[in-house]
Amino acid sequence: MSALELRDIVKHYAAGDEIVRAADGVSLSVEPGELVALYGPSGSGKTTLLLIAAALLAPDSGSVSFDGREISRLSVRESSRYRRDDVGFVFQSFHLLAGATTIDNAALKVMAGGLSLREAKQTVRPWLERLDLGHRLEHRAGQLSMGERQRVAITRALAGNPRLLLADEPTGNLDSHRTQEILALLRDICHQQGIPGLLVTHDLHAQRFADRVLTLRDGHLIDGLDADLERTLA
Numbered sequence: 001m002s003a004l005e006l007r008d009i010v011k012h013y014a015a016g017d018e019i020v021r022a023a024d025g026v027s028l029s030v031e032p033g034e035l036v037a038l039y040g041p042s043g044s045g046k047t048t049l050l051l052i053a054a055a056l057l058a059p060d061s062g063s064v065s066f067d068g069r070e071i072s073r074l075s076v077r078e079s080s081r082y083r084r085d086d087v088g089f090v091f092q093s094f095h096l097l098a099g100a101t102t103i104d105n106a107a108l109k110v111m112a113g114g115l116s117l118r119e120a121k122q123t124v125r126p127w128l129e130r131l132d133l134g135h136r137l138e139h140r141a142g143q144l145s146m147g148e149r150q151r152v153a154i155t156r157a158l159a160g161n162p163r164l165l166l167a168d169e170p171t172g173n174l175d176s177h178r179t180q181e182i183l184a185l186l187r188d189i190c191h192q193q194g195i196p197g198l199l200v201t202h203d204l205h206a207q208r209f210a211d212r213v214l215t216l217r218d219g220h221l222i223d224g225l226d227a228d229l230e231r232t233l234a
Helices: 046-053 076-085 102-112 117-130 145-157 176-193 227-233
Strands: 005-016 019-032 034-041 061-066 087-090 164-169 197-200 213-215 220-223
Touching: 005 046, 019 046, 019 061, 019 213, 019 220, 046 061, 046 164, 046 197, 076 087, 076 176, 087 117, 087 145, 102 117, 102 145, 117 145, 145 164, 145 176, 164 176, 176 197, 213 227
Parallel strands: 034 197, 034 213, 087 164, 164 197
Antiparallel strands: 005 019, 005 061, 213 220
């Protein structure tokens, strides 16, 4: 089983005359079967770390490895294959096709892996039913609520049996009951399938489901949930 390792990651941005230090020498390991919740103020660089882990963004310096491979050194084609075959990424912005049905949107990633449309639909249907979307299979994305769109995006990320789970605010559009269901699902998938999971969140519920909690502040990691941030989120 494979661990995700980020070592000495540095990523700075220019914002006008200022330099934003999203990551200032961040090192982080997520072990197989472990779900880590990463908190931080808005704009602190949490999503930046996810994008670097997914080979969607290159660090200024440092390295990323998964399954013994240096992800930060992959070619464009190799990076694309890594995301397709290994990574289940739940994007905050969903990335659904407005004119496509629920089941077609959910099937896009497994189709990219080589399954036919029929096979892909058979693969994702149980996940959609598990997430209470069985009655919405033929609805267009534009007809779904924000919470339903979120669950379609989660289905798409999980249906291909990824070896690494990365999630950016996966419960941001869900009510409290559904939030806890999804967090429990993500935790159980990491535990049962022995895959590492990194969850970026502002949701205080995530503390109860994560194996470990970290806070990113001023470009550095802090163990646990920062007390000042917790008061802000409460």
